[in-house]
Amino acid sequence: MRADLEIIQQWVQPGHHVLDLGCGDGTLLHYLQQERNATGFGLEINPDHITTCMGKGVSVIEQNLDTQGLENFDDGMFDIVLMTQALQAVRRPDKVIDDMLRVGREGIVTFPNFAHWRLRWGLTLSGRMPESDALPYKWYNTPNIRLCTFKDFEALCRQKGIKIKSRRVVDGQHQNSWLARAWPNLLGEIAIYRITRENT
């Protein structure tokens, strides 16, 4: 299992109702159904991923966050709303985050850090848009249209009054390193945030 999914599954309690935004091939939801007795849905737009989910018994809805949002989901109907490595690919991440915390009590968001030293270094030295393992695209064909840094994300949460319950900063292989913990915005490649609007 992907290391970020390994971390996320620890936060899902037995029987939780979960929504996974951009659920891919349904690996995480399938695991949560089997191991956590969780229920819920994945949203996806990639036809092959949708087919794979259907074959696995993962409930998947073809739905585009950019055009449809989450308006078909009722307030507070999920315990947890997940979004792994997709925040940077939606048109309005701020609205998606609002929606996540409208339909769910808690959100879990992971995204690549655009302030990682290697990206900073690449831009400084070459003067070209940076590429990395986490961001392996050219500027003109990248699906990642809303890149941000950990600091940017945290500023947005502060501005919206969203509470960050916890943050795990990991490297490209989703491994913990003390360096990334010490200087997250410089040395962390991927962050996993647990966010909520509840005062618990």
Add this chain to the structure above:
Amino acid sequence: MPDSLPTDSVGLVSPQTLHFGTPIELACGQSLESYDLVVETYGTLNADASNAVLICHALSGHHHAAGYHSLDDKKPGWWDSCIGPGKPIDTNRFFVVCLNNLGGCHGSSGPSSINPATGKLYGPDFPVITVADWVKSQARLADRLGIKQWAAVVGGSLGGMQALQWSLDYPDRIRHAVIVASTPRLTAQNIAFNEVARQAITSDTEFHEGRYDDANTLPRRGLMLARMVGHITYLSDAAMGEKFGRELREEAFKFGYDAEFQVESYLRYQGERFSETFDANTYLLMTRALDYFDPAYEFGGDLSKALEPAQCEYLVLSFSTDWRFSPARSEEMVNAMISARKKVSYAEIDAPWGHDAFLIPTPRYTNAFTAYMDRVAREVGA
């Protein structure tokens, strides 16, 4: 005619007629003292009868969903593209049951069959049948076949409505409902098209208030027009454009009103052929069943409330260019299922053929359908 049958065909099949002697009460308040259902089955029912799949047909469908009745048949059953060995509904794994619904005109009791009470054709005296009535009769068919629970009930269009109704009326007798190109209720526009079709039939001077058989005639003209208008709603603008464009049958305009454009002669041909083989009273009955279908009605229009008793998992598929039952209608259904906390998967398949796309295999449709049914098969040990 094929010289030999394709290897992915269920092969030569023959229908059987089952007689039901117990009266069935209908939504309209009337009941049928006894009735016949014509049925075809493909594949083998396993020891614990867990691998049965019910196929529900649409407006003009019938029990012959797959395979051939004889080597002389030009075409296989109406859903042969999806039913057969290795196809989405894999007959190597599933026991597939398809029937002609009550009120139909392909052998099951309906307006064109004999009323045992009078010894004459039912004609217009055959009661109006609803989707819920069909489901009730199908449940009795399941009893007869020794099937306590369907692995899946599957249908496109009006057939999808039956699958949905099954999940509400017999929640413990259905594991999966597969609802393709369907809708939880007809729109005013849908009903309007049905009304034009009915008016075409009933205003035909040969209709004789539905007693055309007594008058030894058929309302061919009316049925042809009904089919023509129906056919237009089954195809997308693009599909019609692709097939016919503005092509003329001859080189120049004739400045008259005969069928000059290819699309005109196609519609006339389809309509005429249909009017020879389909019963006008059945057409009226089927379109009414469509109009009346609205499981949310009793719940103040709240479909998610209506869905409360359901226990099955749903697969809902729609097609991008279907304007008869558009993707928005399927999404309405899916959203109600989400609200009711039911398990549901949904995909909108990109296909150019309009409503008819549910009968036409395309890679994405076939793959998604196959993946889902494969998982159903694994679940029931088939």
